[in-house]
Amino acid sequence: LxxxxxxxxxxxxxxxxxxxxxxxxxxxxxxxxxxxxxxxxxxxxxxxxxxxxxxxxxxxxxxxxxxxxxxxxxxxxxxxxxxxxxxxxxxxxxxxxxxxxxxxxxxxxxxxxxxxxxxxxxxxxxxxxxxxxxxxxxxxxxxxxxxxxxxxxxxxxxxxxxxxxxxxxxxxxxxxxxxxxxxxxxxxxxxxxxxxxxxxxxxSISIGKRIIARTLKATIEGHAKGITNDGVLLLEDDNGTVHHIHSADIELSSK
Ligand code: BT5
Structure with missing residues (x-):
C-alpha cells in the first residue's frame, strides 16, 4: 500500500x-x-x-x-x-x-x-x-x-x-x-x-508491585518480580516461593 x-x-x-x-x-x-x-x-x-x-x-x-x-x-x-x-x-x-x-x-x-x-x-x-x-x-x-x-x-x-x-x-x-x-x-x-x-x-504497572494473580487453579498473592524470556510472570509469594505464572488475570493488591 x-x-x-x-x-x-x-x-x-x-x-x-x-x-x-x-x-x-x-x-x-x-x-x-x-x-x-x-x-x-x-x-x-x-x-x-x-x-x-x-x-x-x-x-x-x-x-x-x-x-x-x-x-x-x-x-x-x-x-x-x-x-x-x-x-x-x-x-x-x-x-x-x-x-x-x-x-x-x-x-x-x-x-x-x-x-x-x-x-x-x-x-x-x-x-x-x-x-x-x-x-x-x-x-x-x-x-x-x-x-x-x-x-x-x-x-x-x-x-x-x-x-x-x-x-x-x-x-x-x-x-x-x-x-x-x-x-x-x-x-x-x-x-x-x-x-x-x-x-x-x-x-508495565505490575512489575515491582504487590499483586494478586488468579489462575484457573489458584489465587496467589505476592510481589511481581519481572518476566522471564518466555514472557512468563515471576511472582514471589510471602514464603519466598517464586511462581511461574503462564496464564492468569492479575490485579494490584491493596495491601
Ligand atoms: C482480551 O481478552 O482482552 C483480548 C481481546 C482481543 C480482541 C481482538 S479484536 C480483534 C481480534 N478479533 C477477535 O475476535 N478478538 C481480537 P480478555 O483478557 O479475556 O478480556 C476480555 C474481557 O474484557 C471481557 O470479559 C470484558 O470484561 C472486557 N471487555 C470486552 N470488550 C471490551 C471492550 N471493548 N473494552 C474494554 N473491555 C472489554
Missing part, C-alpha cells in the same frame, strides 16, 4: 465492514498460506472474542478491531513474547498519535487510569517444534463515548476519545502501530527478546 511506509505489516490488508471475528478469518487465511504481515481489519465484529471464550465488544466505526499474521521461526513457547511486542508497539503508537499515556498490565491489557483501553489476543498455529503462524488480535477502543459501552463493562473500560476529549483518527493510529511493530519485530528476529522485554517492563 502506498504511503504505509512498512515493508511487511499491513501491505496485504483485508478490510471488511462486518465480520464475526477477525481472528477467525486470520486463522483461515493463515492456513491458506497468507503472507507474513497480512492484516484483517473490520469496522464491526459480531462475535469478537477475548481469552477463555470471553466476549470482546466491537461496535461499528468506533474502534480498531484487527488481526495480524506473523510467521516467525520460533519455538511455540516463545509465542507469548509477541503479545508483549504488540503491547509495546501499541503503547508507543498511542503516545505518538495522542496525548494519552497508557500502562501495560500483564499479559495482554493496556490500561489508562486502571480502565481497559486495549485487549490483545495471541493465538498460533504450530507443531511441537515450530510455529507456523502467530495471529495477534488487537482490539482498541478509539471513539466510543462512555454510554456506548455495554453496562457490564462501563465501569472498567475507556476509549482514546474519552481520555483525549476529542475524536482520534483510526487510520493514523493503525499506521503508527504497523510502523512500530515492524521495527520492533525486525529487532526481535535479529537480536531476540531483550529490547521488547526492557521496554515492556518500563511500561
Amino acid at each position: 502506498l504511503g504505509l511506509h512498512t515493508k511487511k505489516i499491513g501491505q496485504n490488508l483485508h478490510y471488511e465492514e462486518t465480520v464475526d471475528s477477525t481472528q477467525k478469518i486470520a486463522h483461515r487465511l493463515a492456513q491458506e498460506g497468507a503472507v507474513e504481515g497480512t492484516v484483517i481489519v473490520a469496522e464491526e465484529q459480531t462475535a469478537g472474542r477475548g481469552r477463555l471464550a470471553r466476549k470482546w465488544y466491537s461496535p461499528k466505526y468506533t474502534g480498531v478491531w484487527m488481526s495480524i499474521i506473523l510467521r516467525p521461526a520460533i519455538p511455540p513457547q516463545h509465542a507469548p513474547q509477541l503479545t508483549l511486542l504488540a503491547a509495546v508497539a501499541i503503547v508507543q503508537a498511542i503516545q505518538e498519535v495522542t496525548n494519552v499515556l497508557p500502562d501495560i498490565k500483564w499479559p495482554n491489557d493496556i490500561l489508562v487510569n486502571n480502565k481497559k483501553l486495549v485487549g490483545i489476543l495471541t493465538e498460533m498455529q504450530a507443531d511441537v517444534e515450530q510455529v507456523h503462524s502467530v495471529i495477534i488480535g488487537i482490539g482498541i477502543n478509539v471513539n466510543q463515548k462512555l454510554e456506548h459501552f455495554d453496562s457490564d463493562i462501563q465501569h472498567l473500560a475507556t476509549s482514546l476519545s474519552i481520555e483525549e476529549q476529542k475524536e482520534v483518527n483510526r487510520a493514523a493510529l493503525m499506521q503508527a502501530i504497523f510502523l512500530k511493530m515492524e521495527s520492533l519485530y525486525e529487532d526481535y528476529l535479529e537480536n531476540g527478546f531483550g529490547l521488547v522485554k526492557h521496554l515492556w517492563e518500563s511500561y
